[in-house]
Amino acid sequence: MGNIAENVRAILAELPPGVRLVAAAKTKSPAEVLEAIEAGVEIIGENYVQEAQAAFAVVGRKARWHYIGHLQSNKVKKAVEIFDMIETVDSIDLAREIGKRSAAAGKTMPVLIEINSGEEDQKAGVRPAEAEALIRGIAEIPNVAVQGLMTMGPYEGEPEDFRPYFKTTREVFEAVGKTGLPQVEMRYLSMGMTHSYRVAIEEGANLVRLGTKIFGPRS
Numbered sequence: 659m660g661n662i663a664e665n666v667r668a669i670l671a672e673l674p675p676g677v678r679l680v681a682a683a684k685t686k687s688p689a690e691v692l693e694a695i696e697a698g699v700e701i702i703g704e705n706y707v708q709e710a711q712a713a714f715a716v717v718g719r720k721a722r723w724h725y726i727g728h729l730q731s732n733k734v735k736k737a738v739e740i741f742d743m744i745e746t747v748d749s750i751d752l753a754r755e756i757g758k759r760s761a762a763a764g765k766t767m768p769v770l771i772e773i774n775s776g777e778e779d780q781k782a783g784v785r786p787a788e789a790e791a792l793i794r795g796i797a798e799i800p801n802v803a804v805q806g807l808m809t810m811g812p813y814e815g816e817p818e819d820f821r822p823y824f825k826t827t828r829e830v831f832e833a834v835g836k837t838g839l840p841q842v843e844m845r846y847l848s849m850g851m852t853h854s855y856r857v858a859i860e861e862g863a864n865l866v867r868l869g870t871k872i873f874g875p876r877s
């Protein structure tokens with residue numbers, strides 16, 4: 659399993675106050691997830707509902723669970739049972755489904771809006787210019803609470819190459835924050851992965867999603 663505990667402790671010591679770590683656990687075993695939690699990780703990020711169910715069976719509520727993958731509507735019911743936050747909402751239809759399933763489960767789901775900050779054609783997320791209109795729509799949906807934004811940015815590049823995408827996302831975050839929309843909080847800005855989190859923090863991220871840096875490379 660390598661040095662998961664050591665890696666977690668080093669990262670937690672490095673992160674500035676107010677910046678929270680999400681351990682991106684895709685392809686990792688429940689035992690590895692548990693090791694990260696025992697070393698101090700408080701939030702697990704999962705891309706796949708089925709993998710999350712397996713890890714949840716072992717870990718339960720010892721951690722908080724964030725959904726960070728692309729959520730299909732037929733998986734929303736199961737996702738609502740496990741997750742404390744869905745970071746990747748990018749359409750009104752998905753938000754409606756989350757609202758419906760959350761209402762049935764007697765809860766309100768905190769969500770982040772995923773921004774396609776690179777404006778890439780095949781990429782998930784709403785384009786920056788369309789984000790505010792989407793958020794205004796989602797604000798009307800019961801049992802869904804918008805709490806911030808998330809972005810991935812393009813996959814390739816040096817850390818510094820990500821800066822413009824993080825900056826764009828932070829500008830949307832600030833602009834939406836100024837609208838004072840009821841039921842909308844701009845509280846969490848989830849940006850940055852293993853190669854880019856330092857730049858993301860400089861650009862205002864307060865949630866960073868690290869996989870490789872905690873668990874080592876994925877096979």
Ligand SMILES: *Cc1c(COP(=O)(O)O)cnc(C)c1O
Binds near residue numbers: 726853867
């Ligand atoms: C895999 C993943 C991460 C973590 O990526 P690393 O480069 O391994 O740190 C972060 N966010 C999302 C959405 C991911 O799918």
